[in-house]
Amino acid sequence: MTVIGGGTNAVHTFTLDECIRIGMKRSATALNARRDQEIAGATVTRTRSEIFPQLSADGSYTRLDEIQSMDIGGQAIEMGTLNNYSVDFKATQLLYSGGRLGAAITASKLAKVYAEWELADVEAGLIRDIRTGFYDILLAKSMVAVKEESLQQIQSMVDQTEQKFKNGRVSEFDLLSSRVRLANEKPELIRARNLLQLATESFKRIINVEDATFDVQGTLEFHAATNSFDSLCRSALLNRPSLREMETGVALREQDMQAAKAPYYPTISSYFIYGGANSYRFISFDDEWQWRWTAGVTASWSLWDSGLTRSTVQMKQLEVDKAKTTLADTKKAIVLEIKQSYLDMQRAGETIEAGRGNVEMAGKALSISKSRLDSGLATYLEFSDANQALREAQFSLSLALRDYMAAAAKLRYAAGSVESLDHQAGDKYK
Numbered sequence: 365m366t367v368i369g370g371g372t373n374a375v376h377t378f379t380l381d382e383c384i385r386i387g388m389k390r391s392a393t394a395l396n397a398r399r400d401q402e403i404a405g406a407t408v409t410r411t412r413s414e415i416f417p418q419l420s421a422d423g424s425y426t427r428l429d430e431i432q433s434m435d436i437g438g439q440a441i442e443m444g445t446l447n448n449y450s451v452d453f454k455a456t457q458l459l460y461s462g463g464r465l466g467a468a469i470t471a472s473k474l475a476k477v478y479a480e481w482e483l484a485d486v487e488a489g490l491i492r493d494i495r496t497g498f499y500d501i502l503l504a505k506s507m508v509a510v511k512e513e514s515l516q517q518i519q520s521m522v523d524q525t526e527q528k529f530k531n532g533r534v535s536e537f538d539l540l541s542s543r544v545r546l547a548n549e550k551p552e553l554i555r556a557r558n559l560l561q562l563a564t565e566s567f568k569r570i571i572n573v574e575d576a577t578f579d580v581q582g583t584l585e586f587h588a589a590t591n592s593f594d595s596l597c598r599s600a601l602l603n604r605p606s607l608r609e610m611e612t613g614v615a616l617r618e619q620d621m622q623a624a625k626a627p628y629y630p631t632i633s634s635y636f637i638y639g640g641a642n643s644y645r646f647i648s649f650d651d652e653w654q655w656r657w658t659a660g661v662t663a664s665w666s667l668w669d670s671g672l673t674r675s676t677v678q679m680k681q682l683e684v685d686k687a688k689t690t691l692a693d694t695k696k697a698i699v700l701e702i703k704q705s706y707l708d709m710q711r712a713g714e715t716i717e718a719g720r721g722n723v724e725m726a727g728k729a730l731s732i733s734k735s736r737l738d739s740g741l742a743t744y745l746e747f748s749d750a751n752q753a754l755r756e757a758q759f760s761l762s763l764a765l766r767d768y769m770a771a772a773a774k775l776r777y778a779a780g781s782v783e784s785l786d787h788q789a790g791d792k793y794k
């Protein structure tokens with residue numbers, strides 16, 4: 365971060381790399397993706413808990429209003445006690461579940477992998493969006509600079525024309541034309557500044573920054589890419605996080621289908637209960653408490669469910685088939701995405717080459733026009749047209765540079781080139 369100025373007028377400027385680091389830390393989409401990863405980790409722990417024994421304890425207390433008694437041979441025999449206590453400790457262990465538990469554990473592990481690929485895809489997409497948003501700001505700043513320079517040039521010529529009109533060297537038409545041109549240029553500058561403000565606010569939302577003095581520091585530059593289309597496609601099929609995410613999703617649905625087959629098989633569990641009480645029904649124990657234990661095995665098996673399990677398995681299989689079809693179609697869509705970005709980058713590169721020559725020629729034309737106007741050989745209209753042509757050529761070049769850099773950012777994302785940036789301490793936004 366660079367601070368320009370001091371006090372309340374200080375402006376905080378950030379480079380592209382700094383903006384990416386801020387966005388990776390503060391962006392709402394990245395934060396939620398990391399939370400999903402933590403949720404997936406908790407799901408693994410929850411599912412694995414079924415492997416281990418489950419322990420529980422139950423206790424009860426009952427107070428009777430009176431002790432019941434029975435008259436036997438003229439003698440009253442009390443039955444039970446006023447205060448009745450009992451406690452049970454129970455342990456259960458799932459022994460066999462028809463493959464449901466194994467499929468659930470595998471699925472929970474896959475869910476964690478799925479969340480990791482989802483996070484990687486979100487971060488890659490965020491980097492792409494930060495890059496394009498950053499380039500949009502640079503383009504808007506370039507437009508403002510072009511309009512300011514044009515306005516300054518026109519204002520200078522208006523001042524000269526007014527002086528020449530006083531000296532009788534130009535007509536009133538030339539004076540009015542120059543003033544009209546100046547008046548028309550001012551709203552264009554205001555519009556360019558508004559577009560810059562909107563681009564900045566939109567970008568601040570992406571990286572989740574609310575600093576009113578936020579600004580970016582960078583230039584629109586051209587760096588020719590050397591990657592071939594085929595190599596980019598191979599990279600995407602190997603490294604694109606969204607593809608790995610979808611492949612993991614297919615594996616998740618396959619495990620879900622395996623779990624749906626569990627009702628075809630029995631479920632077997634074991635249990636052990638150890639408990640004590642000071643009475644049982646109407647019998648009180650002499651030593652106040654007696655302890656006992658019980659152990660056993662339970663088995664349950666659904667012999668007929670009217671086709672419920674079979675239809676569920678069929679539905680899960682169709683979901684697997686759908687996921688595989690979507691995965692295959694997505695691979696084709698990614699190749700098309702790479703092709704589009706690749707062609708956009710090529711087109712912008714060719715436009716840049718042509719635009720540089722146009723700016724140079726327009727600059728020479730403006731210089732000649734100004735010399736002709738100073739010597740009285742040209743009208744202000746000729747100068748105005750030459751000035752407009754130069755500004756348009758400058759903006760067209762900036763636009764081509766922005767398009768090239770944005771296409772490169774989209775191509776990098778499409779090809780699966782995920783950049784990882786160390787989160788350095790000391791940033792203003794962290």
